[in-house]
Amino acid sequence: MIYDVIIIGAGPAGLTAGIYAKRACLNAIVFRDKYAVSSQICNTYEVCNYPGFNNISGQELYDNIEKHAKEVGVEIVGDRVIEITDINLDVKKIKTKEKVYETKSIILATGASPKKGGFDREDDFVGNGVSYCATCDGAFFKDKEVAVIGGGDVAVEDAIYLSRIAKKVYLLVRKDFLRATKILQNEVKNKDNVEIIYNTVVKSAIGDKKLESILYKHKDDIILSELTVDGVFVGIGINPNTELLKDKVEMSNSYIVADETGKTTVAGIFAIGDIRKKQLRQVITATADGANVITSVQKYLLEKYK
Ligand code: NDP
Numbered sequence: 001m002i003y004d005v006i007i008i009g010a011g012p013a014g015l016t017a018g019i020y021a022k023r024a025c026l027n028a029i030v031f032r033d034k035y036a037v038s039s040q041i042c043n044t045y046e047v048c049n050y051p052g053f054n055n056i057s058g059q060e061l062y063d064n065i066e067k068h069a070k071e072v073g074v075e076i077v078g079d080r081v082i083e084i085t086d087i088n089l090d091v092k093k094i095k096t097k098e099k100v101y102e103t104k105s106i107i108l109a110t111g112a113s114p115k116k117g118g119f120d121r122e123d124d125f126v127g128n129g130v131s132y133c134a135t136c137d138g139a140f141f142k143d144k145e146v147a148v149i150g151g152g153d154v155a156v157e158d159a160i161y162l163s164r165i166a167k168k169v170y171l172l173v174r175k176d177f178l179r180a181t182k183i184l185q186n187e188v189k190n191k192d193n194v195e196i197i198y199n200t201v202v203k204s205a206i207g208d209k210k211l212e213s214i215l216y217k218h219k220d221d222i223i224l225s226e227l228t229v230d231g232v233f234v235g236i237g238i239n240p241n242t243e244l245l246k247d248k249v250e251m252s253n254s255y256i257v258a259d260e261t262g263k264t265t266v267a268g269i270f271a272i273g274d275i276r277k278k279q280l281r282q283v284i285t286a287t288a289d290g291a292n293v294i295t296s297v298q299k300y301l302l303e304k305y306k
Helices: 012-023 058-071 134-141 153-163 182-189 283-305
Strands: 005-008 028-032 076-078 081-085 092-096 100-103 106-108 112-114 145-149 168-172 194-197 200-207 211-218 225-228 231-234 238-240 269-271
Touching (some): 005 012, 005 100, 005 283, 012 283, 058 076, 134 153, 134 231, 145 153, 153 168, 153 182, 153 194, 153 231, 211 231
Parallel strands (some): 005 028, 145 231, 168 194
Antiparallel strands (some): 092 100, 200 211, 211 225
């Protein structure tokens, strides 16, 4: 069978594209990775800026979107895509571990993954004190002392979330200001058990089997300072998951060059959500991309096969 469109990725962008594809009566499937969490949104404690859902947990919002997709009959396949080939041909191929699928068009919606902190011995303590997800691992640090690295929305949200669980939270920011939304900044600054330390870069993790402390460098100091913490949460941004199209479509800093139509530099290949070059990466812009791209796919198919 040759599909009209195959959507790779089952986050808010991919599932919205699936819903719109179904409404457009396209013959479509959505791939999700069988073993990984489907979306960054599942690791977000609270979403306060998705219209219609003031204060909903990221997981609940995701579950709602997934339920909606399943209710309208979107077919979601749990199989990891390992390669895309024949992208310049009319019939493109998608290889998974188990089989090869043929399709007239492809939408990549593979999202992004957290960046690593880049300090010494970081990898030694992943799962034993170093974490990239406060909502997943925060509960392990009840009444303990933890550090959060970063100054954007993710780090500040993590610090707020952890302040409800941990005894003390240090927010380590490399510049002398926070980059997060003003409302989050105000909230974190009002937390009694959160201490913000500006102008600092974490250099190393220390411990035997478990993390015991971190070494950081303050801009004005010559020597490193040590902070005794049980956990460190890294929230310093994201890397787009664009490997499947590496060297196949135009990219800029690993983000796929595509405007709000989702069109990449290759006809019939579309990119939506956090993987494309855009101003604002949030759930609302991801779902908007998912809606928009199906119009582009329909136009592409109509022109090609009229
Ligand atoms: P951002 O890119 O917004 O912020 C990254 C932060 O980490 C910056 O403060 C940056 O510092 C700092 N940083 C980067 N590299 C390092 C490093 N090596 N060492 C120390 N600090 C570093 O990323 P986020 O992960 O916070 O957010 C990702 C996206 O998700 C954003 O678009 C955000 O708006 C969105 N988001 C939205 C939410 C919402 O709407 N509720 C919730 C969570 C995320 P510097 O300022 O010096 O560059």
